[in-house]
Structure formats: structure tokens, C-alpha cells
Amino acid sequence: MPGLYGPMITGDPDDRGLRGNLSLTTITDLLQFLAASAESGAIKILRLPENEEGMIYFGKGEVLSAKSPERCGLESFADMLNWKKGSFNFLPGITPPETDIGLSVQHAILEAIVLQENHTNRFTPHSAPKIEEGSTYMEQEPRESTAVMNDLLEISGIDAVVVVGRDGFVIESAGSSARVNIDxxxxxxxxxxxxxxxxGSELNVNQYQDMFIEYGRAVIMCKPVGDAIAAIVTPDASKLGIIRHKTKKLFQELGMSF
Amino acid sequence: MTVMRNDVVKALAKVTVQSNEQGLIPEYEVLVNLLPVSLLNTLAERLLAAAPERKTEIEAGLVRAAYECGYHTGCGIITSEIFSDVVMPMVTEEEKDILRGAYAAFTAWGWAKSGIVQLKEGQKLIIRAFDYYEADSKGDGLRAYMLQGLNQAFFELAYAAPYPDGMDTFVCKQTKGIEVGDAYGEFIVTGK
Incomplete structure (x- = not known):
């Protein structure tokens, strides 16, 4: 097995599989790549420094099953998407002992993100950190919205980002889309x-958190940021899962400006 | 439902801009006039050029003039029949929506393409403007005198004591400006 600082993805002459290291790619990127290549098999993941092993089984563009030391199914899959250090090994042709997920790769990633968000919301206190006398804690100055929006534009698949007031005033936009008139x-x-x-109010189901609109020539994803609405424009839904995953923290940061 | 800016702009932009025999346009329950932006900017430039050593006082005077005009004219606008017809049916968040409507009116009348970025009711207002009187003016430093005054006036009309007793409750500072090379003008209104 190549060391932790080995190449991102390499072919192995013995098992014809791919292997690589999680510091240079992510499980979501890898899954989307393999799904796009119509591959079937399992990804064996070794998480470091914990030395935990997990398996994600998939076939025909679907995530079929997942297993990690303490979890299985979607919970295990969601957990493994957050493993940032370690290595992976793609084992072609391996089938799972049972199917406990059975969702398309995109759908599974979205469900995993929702699960993670629910988990975070349940366990993260919303109060500001308590600052004690003599504490070295310093409140960080939030970055300017322009810097955050430029970071959003760096994410592959995003054509344009726009922040809009509740009255429809275009507060800020970055990038451009030939598909959509930003104003x-x-x-x-x-x-x-x-x-x-x-x-949402009529149905008494709390405030909206996400909205996806898929058109023939563009997909628009919106999220509330502070008192405003942020939207990204992407050409199609093929990267929506990974976009949603990668934009999560940036949208939270953007919310501090509006 | 909240005030939809585009709807307000479209409706208010239809108002006939026809001056009377005195050159004044009776609209929004007030009298306005139609003059080129360069007139105001030239006035400001000449005042500053005439007494550069009194720059601070002159700038404060220009902001004050805009503020007093904005306070009284603004009250006329938000209590006018046309505002009641166009904006008020969309108001569900009281003062917040009235402010949204007021900034849509600003835009419709060509005073400034501006809108609310952040609003903490009665405490803080952040405005961005992409086009305003002094955006193309000549001079040094941030100098959007008109919008500084108008922003303060509108926030006071919404959150200070009822007209005409709410003057001088808040203050507006300009933090960014097109005239100094920023992408937009930004203004922050807070308590004095």
C-alpha cells in the first residue's frame, strides 16, 4: 500500500483497483468519478490516525451499502464522508452482503448531508462561546462577503453566485451565467x-432551508443567508451533491454578512 | 409576502414627471424638481474648492441639507396616496417593509439604485448602492453626501419618534464608495 503521502489515485497491477489518499481527494469526489465511469464494487477506506476501516459498496450508479466500525447503512456512509485523513482502495466487482442504502450516488450524498446537518444542529449549542477572564479566545472578524462568494465560485460546477434581499434587491453577485439574467x-x-x-408557515413545518429548481438548461440552488437569500447557478444537476457538500460552510460564513 | 422591489419600481416608474408652471413636480405629496445630477455635484465641488480648509464643515453641511430634505420628503413619500396604493398592500413586516418600499421608490425615481443589505430593527441598517449622485463626482475620499443624509432620514422615519420629532436620533457613515473605486457604495446607520 502506498504511504499516506503517495499519489492521489494509482492503479494497482495486482487487483486492477484504484487506491489513493484522502488528503488529496474526498470520498464524494471519488464516488462521483466511479459512478460516472459506470464502475461497480467497493471502496475500502482506512481512516488515520484512528486506524478505523470502512466499506462503501456501490453498483450501477447506486450506493448499495456502507459499513464502518460502529455504524452501518446511511449513518455509516454519512460518517465516512467526513473522513479526511487516511487511504482508500477501490475493489472492483465486490458485492455487499446486503443492500441497506440503495440510493443513486447523488441522492445518497444529499441524504448523508441532511443527516449530518440534523446531527450537527442537535448537538451544537447555538450560544456564543463563553469567554472567561484571561481567556485567549478572540472573536474572528468575518471575511467580506465578496471573498466568500469568490470561494464559492471556485467550486467546480458553479457558474454564478448571487445574494438577494427578501425584496428581490440584488445585493451582490459573482461570476456570470449565460443561462440566467442575474437581475x-x-x-x-x-x-x-x-x-x-x-x-411552510401554512403547513407548520418550520422555515425553509434549501430550495433546488431544476430547469432544462440550468439548476438553481438557494439557501437563506442571514436575512437574505443566496443562490448558485449550475448548468445541470450532475454535481449538485458535491456542490451542496462543499458550499455548506461557505453559506454559513456568508450568513454572517447579511 | 413582503414588499417586492421590482413591482414597486415598475409601478412608480409609471408616474408622470410633469412640472407645473413653477417648474415643480407635485408628486408623493411633496414638490420635487428634475435637474441634472451634475448641478448638485458641481455645487459641492465649488463649495469645497472655495474653502478647502473648511472641508469638514462643508461636507457636514451637504449631508445635513440632504438629511433635512430627506426627512421631510421621505415622510411625504411614505404617507402619499401612491405609496399607500402600491406599497402598503405588500407590507407584512411593518417598518421593515416600509423601508424596503422606500428604497424601491429611491430606485424608481433615479435617486439611487440602492437597497437593504442588513437590518437590525431600530439599531442598525446597512445599505448598498450601485448608482448614486456623487458616484461619478470629482474630489477626494468618500463623498456620497446625499445618500448619507437620506439613509439617516429614512431610518429615523421608520424607527425614531414619530414625525416630526424623530430627527437626530441616528447617524449614517459611508464605508465604501464607487467614487473611490469600490464596486458599490456602502452605508451604515446606527444610533448616535
Whole structure:
């Protein structure tokens, strides 16, 4: 097995599989790559420094099963998406003992993210950190929204990012999309979100957290950021799972500006 | 439902801009006039050029003039019949929505393409503007005098004591400006 600092992905002459290291790629990227290549098999993951092993089984573009030391199924899959250090080994042709997930790769990633978010919301206190006398804690100055939006644009698949007030005022935008007029998007989004929020209120299901709209030539994903709405424009839904995963923290950061 | 900026702009932009025999336009329950932006900017530039050593006082005077005009004109706007017809049916969040409507009116009338970025009711307001009087003016430093005054006036109309007793409750500071090379003008209104 190559060391931790070995190449990102290498072919192995013995088992024809791929192996690599998690500091240079992520499980979500790897899964999407393998699914796009119509591969079937299992990804064996070794998490370091904990030395924990996990397996993700998939076939025909679906995540079939997942198993890690203390979990199985979607919970295990969600857990493994957060493993940042260690190595992986793709084993082609391996089938799972049972199917306990059975969702397309995109759908499984989305469900895993929702599960993680619910878990985080349940266990993260919302109060500000307590600052004791003599503490070295320093409140960090939030970055300017422009810097955060430029980081969002760096994510593969995102054409444009826009932040819109609840009244449809385009507060800021970055990037460009030949598919969508950004000014008109502002007004349309405000109308749509108002409708969605009224519906949420009528149904008594709390505030909306995400909205995805898939059109023939563009996909728009929106999220509330502070009192405003942030939206990203992407050409299609093929990278939506990974985009949602990678934008999560940046949207939270963006929320501090609005 | 909240105030939809585009709807307000479209409705208010239809208002006939026809001056009377005195050159004044009776609209929004007030009298306004239609003059080129360069007139205001030239006035500011000449005042500053005439007494550069009194720059601080002159700038404060220009902001004050805009503020007093904005306070009284703003009250006329938000209590006008057209505002009641166009904006008020969309108001569900009281003062917050009235402010949204007021900034849509700003835009419709060509005073500034501006809107609310952040609003802490009665405490803080952050405004961004992408086009305003002094955006193309000549001079040094941040100098959006008109919007500084108008932002303070509108926040006071929304959150200070009822008109005409709410003056001088808040203060507006400009933090960014197109005139100094930023992508937009930014203004922060807070308590004095």
C-alpha cells in the first residue's frame, strides 16, 4: 500500500483497483468519478490516525451499502464522508452482503448531508462561546462577503453566485451565467421564496432551508443567508451533491454578512 | 409576502414627471424638481474648492441639507396616496417593509439604485448602492453626501419618534464608495 503521502489515485497491477489518499481527494469526489465511469464494487477506506476501516459498496450508479466500525447503512456512509485523513482502495466487482442504502450516488450524498446537518444542529449549542477572564479566545472578524462568494465560485460546477434581499434587491453577485439574467433572478427568487415560506408557515413545518429548481438548461440552488437569500447557478444537476457538500460552510460564513 | 422591489419600481416608474408652471413636480405629496445630477455635484465641488480648509464643515453641511430634505420628503413619500396604493398592500413586516418600499421608490425615481443589505430593527441598517449622485463626482475620499443624509432620514422615519420629532436620533457613515473605486457604495446607520 502506498504511504499516506503517495499519489492521489494509482492503479494497482495486482487487483486492477484504484487506491489513493484522502488528503488529496474526498470520498464524494471519488464516488462521483466511479459512478460516472459506470464502475461497480467497493471502496475500502482506512481512516488515520484512528486506524478505523470502512466499506462503501456501490453498483450501477447506486450506493448499495456502507459499513464502518460502529455504524452501518446511511449513518455509516454519512460518517465516512467526513473522513479526511487516511487511504482508500477501490475493489472492483465486490458485492455487499446486503443492500441497506440503495440510493443513486447523488441522492445518497444529499441524504448523508441532511443527516449530518440534523446531527450537527442537535448537538451544537447555538450560544456564543463563553469567554472567561484571561481567556485567549478572540472573536474572528468575518471575511467580506465578496471573498466568500469568490470561494464559492471556485467550486467546480458553479457558474454564478448571487445574494438577494427578501425584496428581490440584488445585493451582490459573482461570476456570470449565460443561462440566467442575474437581475431577473433576484426578483424571481424573492417571489419564489416568499411563496415557499408562506407554504411552510401554512403547513407548520418550520422555515425553509434549501430550495433546488431544476430547469432544462440550468439548476438553481438557494439557501437563506442571514436575512437574505443566496443562490448558485449550475448548468445541470450532475454535481449538485458535491456542490451542496462543499458550499455548506461557505453559506454559513456568508450568513454572517447579511 | 413582503414588499417586492421590482413591482414597486415598475409601478412608480409609471408616474408622470410633469412640472407645473413653477417648474415643480407635485408628486408623493411633496414638490420635487428634475435637474441634472451634475448641478448638485458641481455645487459641492465649488463649495469645497472655495474653502478647502473648511472641508469638514462643508461636507457636514451637504449631508445635513440632504438629511433635512430627506426627512421631510421621505415622510411625504411614505404617507402619499401612491405609496399607500402600491406599497402598503405588500407590507407584512411593518417598518421593515416600509423601508424596503422606500428604497424601491429611491430606485424608481433615479435617486439611487440602492437597497437593504442588513437590518437590525431600530439599531442598525446597512445599505448598498450601485448608482448614486456623487458616484461619478470629482474630489477626494468618500463623498456620497446625499445618500448619507437620506439613509439617516429614512431610518429615523421608520424607527425614531414619530414625525416630526424623530430627527437626530441616528447617524449614517459611508464605508465604501464607487467614487473611490469600490464596486458599490456602502452605508451604515446606527444610533448616535
Amino acid at each position: 431577473e433572478l433576484g426578483a424571481s427568487l424573492a417571489h419564489a421564496v416568499n411563496g415557499i415560506e408562506e407554504m
